[in-house]
Amino acid sequence: xHESRVPDLPxxxxxxxxxEYLKDQLANFCQLTNTKFPGSQPVSFSQSDLDRLxxxxxxxxxxxxxxxxxxxIHTNLETNDQATYILDRLNHYRLQTGLYxxxxxxxxxxxxxxxxxxxxxxxxxxxxxxxxxxxxxxxCLIVDNQNVMSRPLDKRYGRLKEWFYKPYSRMIRDHPHxxxxxxxxxxxxxxxxSYGVDKVFNEDIPRLQxxxxxxxxxxxxxxxxxxxxxxxxxxxxxxxxxxxxxxxLRFPPVLGRHGEPDYHAKPIFGLHVYTGxxxxxxxxxxxxxxxxxxxxxxxxxxxxxxxxxxxxxxxxPRMQRWRMMRFRDDKPHGNFHxxxxxxxxxxxxxxxxxxxLARSNAIRTAWxxxxxVQARATTAxxxxxxxxxxxxxxxxxxxxxxxxxxxxxxxxxxxxxxRVGGPAVVLGFNR
Numbered sequence: 001x002h003e004s005r006v007p008d009l010p011x012x013x014x015x016x017x018x019x020e021y022l023k024d025q026l027a028n029f030c031q032l033t034n035t036k037f038p039g040s041q042p043v044s045f046s047q048s049d050l051d052r053l054x055x056x057x058x059x060x061x062x063x064x065x066x067x068x069x070x071x072x073i074h075t076n077l078e079t080n081d082q083a084t085y086i087l088d089r090l091n092h093y094r095l096q097t098g099l100y101x102x103x104x105x106x107x108x109x110x111x112x113x114x115x116x117x118x119x120x121x122x123x124x125x126x127x128x129x130x131x132x133x134x135x136x137x138x139x140c141l142i143v144d145n146q147n148v149m150s151r152p153l154d155k156r157y158g159r160l161k162e163w164f165y166k167p168y169s170r171m172i173r174d175h176p177h178x179x180x181x182x183x184x185x186x187x188x189x190x191x192x193x194s195y196g197v198d199k200v201f202n203e204d205i206p207r208l209q210x211x212x213x214x215x216x217x218x219x220x221x222x223x224x225x226x227x228x229x230x231x232x233x234x235x236x237x238x239x240x241x242x243x244x245x246x247x248x249l250r251f252p253p254v255l256g257r258h259g260e261p262d263y264h265a266k267p268i269f270g271l272h273v274y275t276g277x278x279x280x281x282x283x284x285x286x287x288x289x290x291x292x293x294x295x296x297x298x299x300x301x302x303x304x305x306x307x308x309x310x311x312x313x314x315x316x317p318r319m320q321r322w323r324m325m326r327f328r329d330d331k332p333h334g335n336f337h338x339x340x341x342x343x344x345x346x347x348x349x350x351x352x353x354x355x356x357l358a359r360s361n362a363i364r365t366a367w368x369x370x371x372x373v374q375a376r377a378t379t380a381x382x383x384x385x386x387x388x389x390x391x392x393x394x395x396x397x398x399x400x401x402x403x404x405x406x407x408x409x410x411x412x413x414x415x416x417x418x419r420v421g422g423p424a425v426v427l428g429f430n431r
Contacts, residue, residue: 007067007122007133010183011086011094019093022085026072029113029142030149030226037091038141038226039070039117042216044342045235047349049217050359052233054366057220058194059153062204063234064136065211066121067330071135073101073114077145082110086120086135090332098181102171104144104163112145114164117224120184123209133184134210138191140164141224149224156224161188195364197356214240215356228339238350240314242325243343244334245271246283247311266296271313271322274334281333286340289313290321310334315347 014022023035030038052058072085072093084096101111117139123132141149143159151159165188172179179185192200194217205212214236222231236242248270251261269291272283289311291299299306310331313322335343 007120009067009069009086009088009092009094009120010133011096014085014093014095022072022074022093023091025074026087026115029115029145029147031147032226035091036226037070037087037089038115039068039089040139040225040229040232041227042232042234043228043230044241044339044346045215045217045233045351046342046346047351049233050351050355053194053217053359054363057367057370058217058233059157059191059220060194060197060200060215060217061138061189061191062200062208062212063214063216063236064119064121064189064208065213066119066136068119069135070141071114071116071118071137073111073116075110075112075114075145077112080110088330090330096183098178098183100171100178101164102167104167107167107171111164111167113142114140114144115142116140116160116164118189121210123185125209132209135184135186136189137165137186138189138216139218139224151223152221153218154220157191193364193367195360195367197360201353201357235351235356236346237353238347239317241343241347242312242314243322243340244310244312244328244331245273245286245289246334247289247306247309248272248283248285249307266291266293269324271311272334273337273340275337283334284337287322289324290316290319291324295324315344317347 020035026038027033027035032038067088069086069088072087073082074085075082082100084099084101085093086096087093101114103109103111116137118135118137121134121136123134124130125132137160139153140156140160141147143163146159148156148159165186168186190204192204197215200215214234217233217235219231222229225231249267250270251263251267252265254260254262269289270285271287271289273286275282275284304327310328310333312325312328314325315321316323
Protein backbone atom coordinates (compact mmCIF):
# COMPACT_ATOMS: atom_id res chain seq x y z
CA UNK A 1 0.00 0.00 0.00
CA HIS A 2 1.44 3.35 -1.05
CA GLU A 3 1.08 6.52 0.96
CA SER A 4 -1.55 8.74 -0.61
CA ARG A 5 -0.62 12.07 -2.08
CA VAL A 6 -3.10 14.18 -4.01
CA PRO A 7 -1.45 15.64 -7.13
CA ASP A 8 -1.57 19.26 -8.15
CA LEU A 9 -3.50 19.78 -11.37
CA PRO A 10 -1.31 20.50 -14.39
CA UNK A 11 -1.98 23.00 -17.15
CA UNK A 12 -2.86 26.66 -17.51
CA UNK A 13 -6.10 27.83 -15.92
CA UNK A 14 -8.48 28.94 -18.67
CA UNK A 15 -9.76 32.57 -18.38
CA UNK A 16 -13.38 33.00 -17.31
CA UNK A 17 -14.84 34.00 -20.70
CA UNK A 18 -13.21 31.10 -22.51
CA UNK A 19 -14.19 28.70 -19.71
CA GLU A 20 -17.84 29.74 -20.05
CA TYR A 21 -17.68 29.01 -23.78
CA LEU A 22 -16.19 25.58 -23.10
CA LYS A 23 -18.84 24.82 -20.47
CA ASP A 24 -21.55 25.62 -23.02
CA GLN A 25 -19.84 23.41 -25.60
CA LEU A 26 -19.55 20.53 -23.14
CA ALA A 27 -23.18 20.87 -22.03
CA ASN A 28 -24.24 20.81 -25.69
CA PHE A 29 -22.20 17.67 -26.39
CA CYS A 30 -23.69 15.95 -23.32
CA GLN A 31 -27.23 17.21 -24.05
CA LEU A 32 -27.46 18.85 -20.63
CA THR A 33 -29.52 21.88 -19.63
CA ASN A 34 -26.86 23.26 -17.25
CA THR A 35 -23.12 23.87 -17.32
CA LYS A 36 -22.25 22.22 -14.01
CA PHE A 37 -19.52 19.57 -13.68
CA PRO A 38 -21.17 16.65 -15.53
CA GLY A 39 -19.32 13.80 -13.84
CA SER A 40 -21.20 11.03 -12.05
CA GLN A 41 -20.85 10.53 -8.29
CA PRO A 42 -21.11 7.22 -6.40
CA VAL A 43 -23.14 6.39 -3.30
CA SER A 44 -21.71 4.57 -0.29
CA PHE A 45 -21.90 0.79 -0.12
CA SER A 46 -24.35 -0.66 2.39
CA GLN A 47 -25.32 -4.15 3.54
CA SER A 48 -28.28 -4.30 1.16
CA ASP A 49 -25.95 -3.78 -1.79
CA LEU A 50 -24.64 -7.32 -1.39
CA ASP A 51 -28.07 -8.46 -2.63
CA ARG A 52 -27.87 -5.93 -5.44
CA LEU A 53 -24.56 -7.42 -6.63
CA UNK A 54 -26.22 -10.82 -6.70
CA UNK A 55 -29.32 -9.62 -8.56
CA UNK A 56 -27.65 -7.37 -11.15
CA UNK A 57 -24.48 -7.43 -13.25
CA UNK A 58 -21.81 -5.11 -11.86
CA UNK A 59 -18.20 -4.40 -12.75
CA UNK A 60 -15.65 -3.64 -10.05
CA UNK A 61 -12.30 -1.85 -10.00
CA UNK A 62 -10.01 -0.43 -7.37
CA UNK A 63 -10.74 3.16 -6.31
CA UNK A 64 -7.57 5.18 -6.82
CA UNK A 65 -6.64 7.83 -4.30
CA UNK A 66 -6.13 10.86 -6.53
CA UNK A 67 -8.04 13.78 -8.05
CA UNK A 68 -11.22 13.13 -10.02
CA UNK A 69 -11.19 14.97 -13.36
CA UNK A 70 -12.80 14.89 -16.78
CA UNK A 71 -10.68 15.17 -19.92
CA UNK A 72 -12.29 17.28 -22.66
CA ILE A 73 -10.70 16.90 -26.10
CA HIS A 74 -12.18 19.71 -28.19
CA THR A 75 -11.64 19.39 -31.96
CA ASN A 76 -12.58 22.05 -34.50
CA LEU A 77 -14.14 20.16 -37.41
CA GLU A 78 -13.37 22.95 -39.88
CA THR A 79 -9.67 23.32 -39.11
CA ASN A 80 -8.98 19.94 -37.38
CA ASP A 81 -7.27 21.86 -34.57
CA GLN A 82 -7.37 19.88 -31.35
CA ALA A 83 -7.18 21.29 -27.80
CA THR A 84 -7.24 19.22 -24.61
CA TYR A 85 -8.54 20.40 -21.22
CA ILE A 86 -9.01 18.80 -17.84
CA LEU A 87 -11.75 20.01 -15.53
CA ASP A 88 -12.05 19.27 -11.84
CA ARG A 89 -15.10 19.07 -9.59
CA LEU A 90 -14.84 22.81 -9.01
CA ASN A 91 -15.56 23.08 -12.77
CA HIS A 92 -12.24 24.81 -13.43
CA TYR A 93 -10.78 24.19 -16.88
CA ARG A 94 -7.04 23.82 -17.46
CA LEU A 95 -5.47 23.78 -20.92
CA GLN A 96 -3.01 20.93 -21.52
CA THR A 97 -0.17 21.23 -24.02
CA GLY A 98 1.83 18.46 -25.67
CA LEU A 99 -1.10 16.08 -26.19
CA TYR A 100 -2.48 14.77 -29.48
CA UNK A 101 -5.01 12.01 -30.08
CA UNK A 102 -5.35 10.38 -33.53
CA UNK A 103 -8.53 9.11 -35.14
CA UNK A 104 -9.21 5.39 -34.82
CA UNK A 105 -9.88 4.97 -38.57
CA UNK A 106 -7.35 7.41 -40.00
CA UNK A 107 -4.40 8.21 -37.70
CA UNK A 108 -3.47 11.16 -39.90
CA UNK A 109 -6.67 12.85 -38.78
CA UNK A 110 -7.40 14.00 -35.21
CA UNK A 111 -9.85 12.27 -32.93
CA UNK A 112 -12.95 14.42 -32.90
CA UNK A 113 -14.37 15.92 -29.69
CA UNK A 114 -14.26 13.46 -26.79
CA UNK A 115 -15.03 13.56 -23.05
CA UNK A 116 -13.42 11.00 -20.73
CA UNK A 117 -13.96 10.33 -17.05
CA UNK A 118 -10.94 9.48 -14.94
CA UNK A 119 -8.57 10.26 -12.13
CA UNK A 120 -5.14 11.87 -11.86
CA UNK A 121 -2.76 9.94 -9.60
CA UNK A 122 0.92 10.05 -8.72
CA UNK A 123 2.57 6.70 -9.40
CA UNK A 124 5.86 6.05 -7.60
CA UNK A 125 8.23 3.46 -9.04
CA UNK A 126 9.08 1.12 -6.12
CA UNK A 127 12.65 0.63 -7.37
CA UNK A 128 13.75 4.08 -8.59
CA UNK A 129 11.24 6.15 -6.52
CA UNK A 130 10.59 8.17 -9.68
CA UNK A 131 7.18 9.87 -9.68
CA UNK A 132 4.86 9.83 -12.70
CA UNK A 133 1.68 11.87 -13.00
CA UNK A 134 -0.86 9.61 -14.69
CA UNK A 135 -4.43 9.96 -15.95
CA UNK A 136 -6.43 6.76 -15.41
CA UNK A 137 -9.49 6.71 -17.66
CA UNK A 138 -12.39 4.51 -16.59
CA UNK A 139 -15.43 5.77 -18.55
CA CYS A 140 -16.47 8.09 -21.34
CA LEU A 141 -19.37 10.39 -22.16
CA ILE A 142 -18.47 11.45 -25.70
CA VAL A 143 -16.16 9.66 -28.15
CA ASP A 144 -15.32 11.07 -31.58
CA ASN A 145 -18.28 13.48 -31.53
CA GLN A 146 -20.70 10.69 -30.56
CA ASN A 147 -22.66 10.85 -27.32
CA VAL A 148 -22.46 7.40 -25.69
CA MET A 149 -23.99 8.33 -22.32
CA SER A 150 -27.14 6.29 -23.03
CA ARG A 151 -25.11 3.16 -23.79
CA PRO A 152 -24.43 0.54 -21.07
CA LEU A 153 -21.05 0.47 -19.37
CA ASP A 154 -19.58 -2.37 -21.44
CA LYS A 155 -20.28 -0.46 -24.68
CA ARG A 156 -18.83 2.78 -23.30
CA TYR A 157 -15.75 0.98 -22.02
CA GLY A 158 -15.32 -0.68 -25.41
CA ARG A 159 -15.39 2.70 -27.16
CA LEU A 160 -12.95 4.07 -24.61
CA LYS A 161 -10.42 1.35 -25.40
CA GLU A 162 -10.99 0.87 -29.14
CA TRP A 163 -11.64 4.42 -30.35
CA PHE A 164 -9.54 6.39 -27.89
CA TYR A 165 -6.80 4.35 -26.24
CA LYS A 166 -5.70 1.89 -28.93
CA PRO A 167 -4.88 4.53 -31.58
CA TYR A 168 -3.23 6.71 -28.95
CA SER A 169 -1.07 3.87 -27.56
CA ARG A 170 -0.13 2.82 -31.11
CA MET A 171 1.00 6.38 -31.83
CA ILE A 172 3.11 6.44 -28.64
CA ARG A 173 4.63 3.07 -29.51
CA ASP A 174 5.62 4.28 -33.00
CA HIS A 175 6.68 7.76 -31.86
CA PRO A 176 7.92 7.43 -28.24
CA HIS A 177 9.52 10.88 -28.32
CA UNK A 178 6.00 12.37 -28.05
CA UNK A 179 5.89 11.29 -24.40
CA UNK A 180 8.51 13.89 -23.54
CA UNK A 181 6.13 16.81 -24.06
CA UNK A 182 3.06 15.31 -22.39
CA UNK A 183 1.89 16.79 -19.05
CA UNK A 184 0.95 13.29 -17.81
CA UNK A 185 0.90 9.66 -18.84
CA UNK A 186 -2.40 8.04 -19.88
CA UNK A 187 -3.76 4.56 -19.09
CA UNK A 188 -7.17 2.86 -19.03
CA UNK A 189 -8.14 1.37 -15.70
CA UNK A 190 -8.68 -2.40 -15.55
CA UNK A 191 -12.24 -3.57 -14.90
CA UNK A 192 -13.41 -6.91 -13.47
CA UNK A 193 -16.72 -8.69 -13.13
CA SER A 194 -18.12 -8.18 -9.63
CA TYR A 195 -17.54 -11.82 -8.67
CA GLY A 196 -13.82 -11.33 -9.41
CA VAL A 197 -13.28 -9.05 -6.43
CA ASP A 198 -10.67 -11.46 -5.03
CA LYS A 199 -8.46 -10.66 -8.05
CA VAL A 200 -8.81 -6.94 -7.30
CA PHE A 201 -7.77 -7.45 -3.68
CA ASN A 202 -5.01 -10.00 -4.31
CA GLU A 203 -3.57 -8.90 -7.65
CA ASP A 204 -4.68 -5.44 -8.80
CA ILE A 205 -4.28 -3.48 -5.57
CA PRO A 206 -0.88 -4.98 -4.56
CA ARG A 207 0.50 -3.97 -7.98
CA LEU A 208 -0.56 -0.33 -7.63
CA GLN A 209 2.08 2.38 -7.52
CA UNK A 210 -0.35 4.88 -5.99
CA UNK A 211 -2.69 4.96 -3.02
CA UNK A 212 -5.88 2.91 -2.94
CA UNK A 213 -9.13 4.19 -1.49
CA UNK A 214 -11.40 1.15 -1.67
CA UNK A 215 -13.51 -0.25 -4.54
CA UNK A 216 -15.96 1.08 -7.09
CA UNK A 217 -18.84 -1.09 -8.33
CA UNK A 218 -20.65 0.12 -11.48
CA UNK A 219 -23.79 -1.43 -12.94
CA UNK A 220 -22.98 -2.98 -16.31
CA UNK A 221 -26.39 -2.19 -17.86
CA UNK A 222 -26.83 1.42 -16.71
CA UNK A 223 -26.35 4.58 -18.77
CA UNK A 224 -23.94 7.31 -17.69
CA UNK A 225 -25.76 9.54 -15.18
CA UNK A 226 -24.55 13.04 -14.33
CA UNK A 227 -24.57 13.86 -10.63
CA UNK A 228 -25.26 11.24 -7.97
CA UNK A 229 -25.80 7.81 -9.50
CA UNK A 230 -27.31 5.14 -7.20
CA UNK A 231 -25.96 2.48 -9.58
CA UNK A 232 -22.35 3.34 -8.76
CA UNK A 233 -21.31 1.99 -5.35
CA UNK A 234 -18.25 3.13 -3.40
CA UNK A 235 -16.97 0.53 -0.95
CA UNK A 236 -14.46 1.12 1.82
CA UNK A 237 -13.71 -0.89 4.95
CA UNK A 238 -15.99 0.51 7.68
CA UNK A 239 -12.99 1.84 9.60
CA UNK A 240 -11.84 3.80 6.53
CA UNK A 241 -15.14 5.38 5.50
CA UNK A 242 -14.67 9.12 5.36
CA UNK A 243 -16.88 12.21 5.19
CA UNK A 244 -16.15 15.72 3.90
CA UNK A 245 -17.27 18.57 6.17
CA UNK A 246 -16.55 22.27 6.34
CA UNK A 247 -14.11 22.93 9.17
CA UNK A 248 -15.08 25.88 11.36
CA LEU A 249 -12.77 26.96 14.21
CA ARG A 250 -14.16 28.46 17.43
CA PHE A 251 -11.65 30.04 19.83
CA PRO A 252 -12.19 30.65 23.56
CA PRO A 253 -12.19 34.24 24.86
CA VAL A 254 -9.10 35.92 26.24
CA LEU A 255 -9.07 35.55 30.02
CA GLY A 256 -10.78 38.58 31.51
CA ARG A 257 -11.79 40.01 28.11
CA HIS A 258 -15.23 38.68 27.31
CA GLY A 259 -15.96 38.60 23.58
CA GLU A 260 -12.31 38.84 22.47
CA PRO A 261 -11.13 35.49 21.02
CA ASP A 262 -7.78 34.09 22.08
CA TYR A 263 -6.17 33.04 18.81
CA HIS A 264 -3.18 31.54 20.64
CA ALA A 265 -5.38 28.94 22.35
CA LYS A 266 -6.43 25.61 20.89
CA PRO A 267 -9.90 26.03 19.35
CA ILE A 268 -12.91 23.77 19.02
CA PHE A 269 -12.83 22.14 15.59
CA GLY A 270 -16.42 22.34 14.40
CA LEU A 271 -17.62 20.12 11.56
CA HIS A 272 -20.44 21.67 9.55
CA VAL A 273 -22.60 19.65 7.15
CA TYR A 274 -23.67 20.96 3.74
CA THR A 275 -27.44 21.37 3.39
CA GLY A 276 -27.52 22.84 -0.11
CA UNK A 277 -28.93 26.14 -1.26
CA UNK A 278 -29.32 27.90 -4.60
CA UNK A 279 -27.81 31.34 -4.21
CA UNK A 280 -26.03 30.83 -0.90
CA UNK A 281 -24.09 27.91 0.44
CA UNK A 282 -25.84 26.57 3.53
CA UNK A 283 -24.06 24.69 6.30
CA UNK A 284 -25.24 23.63 9.74
CA UNK A 285 -23.26 22.41 12.78
CA UNK A 286 -22.96 18.63 12.88
CA UNK A 287 -20.20 17.57 15.26
CA UNK A 288 -16.68 18.41 16.35
CA UNK A 289 -13.34 16.90 15.35
CA UNK A 290 -10.67 15.74 17.77
CA UNK A 291 -7.10 16.88 17.23
CA UNK A 292 -4.01 16.14 19.32
CA UNK A 293 -2.06 19.13 20.65
CA UNK A 294 0.94 18.11 18.57
CA UNK A 295 -1.22 17.92 15.42
CA UNK A 296 -2.55 21.41 16.11
CA UNK A 297 0.95 22.81 16.51
CA UNK A 298 2.09 21.25 13.23
CA UNK A 299 -0.97 22.60 11.46
CA UNK A 300 -0.30 26.11 12.78
CA UNK A 301 3.35 25.91 11.75
CA UNK A 302 2.35 25.04 8.18
CA UNK A 303 1.04 28.57 7.67
CA UNK A 304 -1.96 27.26 5.74
CA UNK A 305 -5.48 28.59 6.03
CA UNK A 306 -7.40 26.25 8.34
CA UNK A 307 -10.77 27.82 9.05
CA UNK A 308 -13.63 27.62 6.55
CA UNK A 309 -12.06 24.82 4.52
CA UNK A 310 -13.34 21.42 3.37
CA UNK A 311 -11.79 18.66 5.47
CA UNK A 312 -11.99 14.87 5.08
CA UNK A 313 -12.45 12.98 8.35
CA UNK A 314 -12.94 9.37 9.45
CA UNK A 315 -14.69 7.88 12.48
CA UNK A 316 -12.50 6.38 15.19
CA PRO A 317 -14.85 3.79 16.73
CA ARG A 318 -12.75 2.87 19.75
CA MET A 319 -12.54 6.47 20.96
CA GLN A 320 -15.91 7.51 19.43
CA ARG A 321 -14.59 10.61 17.66
CA TRP A 322 -13.86 12.09 14.25
CA ARG A 323 -10.23 12.37 13.15
CA MET A 324 -8.76 14.50 10.36
CA MET A 325 -7.36 12.84 7.24
CA ARG A 326 -6.62 15.79 4.91
CA PHE A 327 -8.00 18.96 3.38
CA ARG A 328 -10.02 18.53 0.17
CA ASP A 329 -9.49 21.73 -1.78
CA ASP A 330 -10.53 19.85 -4.93
CA LYS A 331 -14.14 19.75 -3.70
CA PRO A 332 -16.42 22.80 -3.80
CA HIS A 333 -18.54 21.65 -0.84
CA GLY A 334 -18.63 19.12 1.94
CA ASN A 335 -20.86 16.08 1.56
CA PHE A 336 -24.58 16.80 1.34
CA HIS A 337 -26.44 15.88 4.53
CA UNK A 338 -28.22 12.97 2.82
CA UNK A 339 -24.85 11.60 1.68
CA UNK A 340 -23.55 11.95 5.24
CA UNK A 341 -26.47 9.86 6.49
CA UNK A 342 -25.67 7.16 3.92
CA UNK A 343 -21.99 7.07 4.82
CA UNK A 344 -22.77 6.80 8.52
CA UNK A 345 -25.14 3.97 7.67
CA UNK A 346 -22.24 2.29 5.86
CA UNK A 347 -20.10 2.67 8.97
CA UNK A 348 -22.85 1.12 11.07
CA UNK A 349 -23.52 -1.68 8.54
CA UNK A 350 -19.90 -2.75 8.60
CA UNK A 351 -19.52 -4.49 5.21
CA UNK A 352 -16.02 -5.89 5.51
CA UNK A 353 -13.67 -7.26 2.86
CA UNK A 354 -14.46 -10.78 4.07
CA UNK A 355 -18.18 -10.17 3.46
CA UNK A 356 -17.49 -9.32 -0.19
CA LEU A 357 -15.28 -12.35 -0.70
CA ALA A 358 -17.75 -14.68 1.01
CA ARG A 359 -20.53 -13.55 -1.36
CA SER A 360 -18.45 -13.95 -4.55
CA ASN A 361 -19.54 -17.51 -5.37
CA ALA A 362 -23.25 -16.67 -5.03
CA ILE A 363 -22.73 -13.53 -7.19
CA ARG A 364 -20.95 -15.60 -9.84
CA THR A 365 -23.67 -18.29 -9.85
CA ALA A 366 -26.43 -15.69 -10.24
CA TRP A 367 -24.49 -13.89 -12.99
CA UNK A 368 -23.99 -17.13 -14.99
CA UNK A 369 -27.66 -18.02 -14.56
CA UNK A 370 -28.69 -14.67 -16.05
CA UNK A 371 -26.32 -15.23 -18.95
CA UNK A 372 -27.92 -18.62 -19.59
CA VAL A 373 -31.40 -17.09 -19.65
CA GLN A 374 -30.24 -14.39 -22.06
CA ALA A 375 -28.58 -16.95 -24.33
CA ARG A 376 -31.74 -19.07 -24.50
CA ALA A 377 -33.84 -15.98 -25.20
CA THR A 378 -31.49 -15.02 -28.04
CA THR A 379 -31.62 -18.43 -29.73
CA ALA A 380 -35.39 -18.94 -29.26
CA UNK A 381 -37.72 -18.03 -32.18
CA UNK A 382 -38.89 -14.45 -31.96
CA UNK A 383 -42.21 -13.12 -33.24
CA UNK A 384 -41.29 -9.54 -32.63
CA UNK A 385 -40.43 -6.54 -34.76
CA UNK A 386 -36.69 -6.13 -35.41
CA UNK A 387 -34.94 -3.65 -33.13
CA UNK A 388 -34.39 -0.13 -34.47
CA UNK A 389 -31.11 0.41 -36.27
CA UNK A 390 -30.15 3.25 -33.96
CA UNK A 391 -29.90 2.69 -30.19
CA UNK A 392 -32.60 4.44 -28.24
CA UNK A 393 -31.62 6.80 -25.48
CA UNK A 394 -32.20 5.09 -22.16
CA UNK A 395 -34.04 7.07 -19.51
CA UNK A 396 -31.87 8.09 -16.60
CA UNK A 397 -32.94 6.39 -13.38
CA UNK A 398 -34.54 8.76 -10.87
CA UNK A 399 -32.43 9.51 -7.80
CA UNK A 400 -33.15 7.32 -4.82
CA UNK A 401 -35.13 9.06 -2.09
CA UNK A 402 -33.07 9.93 0.96
CA UNK A 403 -33.85 7.38 3.63
CA UNK A 404 -35.15 8.62 6.93
CA UNK A 405 -32.51 8.54 9.62
CA UNK A 406 -32.24 9.32 13.27
CA UNK A 407 -29.95 12.28 12.65
CA UNK A 408 -31.48 15.74 12.58
CA UNK A 409 -30.23 18.96 11.06
CA UNK A 410 -31.07 22.36 12.44
CA UNK A 411 -31.41 22.27 16.22
CA UNK A 412 -28.46 20.37 17.64
CA UNK A 413 -29.35 16.87 18.74
CA UNK A 414 -27.57 14.19 20.71
CA UNK A 415 -26.86 10.95 18.84
CA UNK A 416 -24.37 8.13 18.80
CA UNK A 417 -22.27 9.98 16.25
CA UNK A 418 -22.75 13.59 17.36
CA ARG A 419 -21.57 15.15 20.58
CA VAL A 420 -22.32 18.79 19.90
CA GLY A 421 -25.70 18.90 21.63
CA GLY A 422 -25.90 21.07 24.70
CA PRO A 423 -25.54 24.72 25.64
CA ALA A 424 -24.25 27.29 23.16
CA VAL A 425 -21.23 28.11 25.38
CA VAL A 426 -19.17 25.46 27.21
CA LEU A 427 -16.24 26.47 29.43
CA GLY A 428 -16.14 29.79 27.63
CA PHE A 429 -16.01 28.20 24.17
CA ASN A 430 -18.65 29.37 21.70
CA ARG A 431 -20.28 26.49 19.87
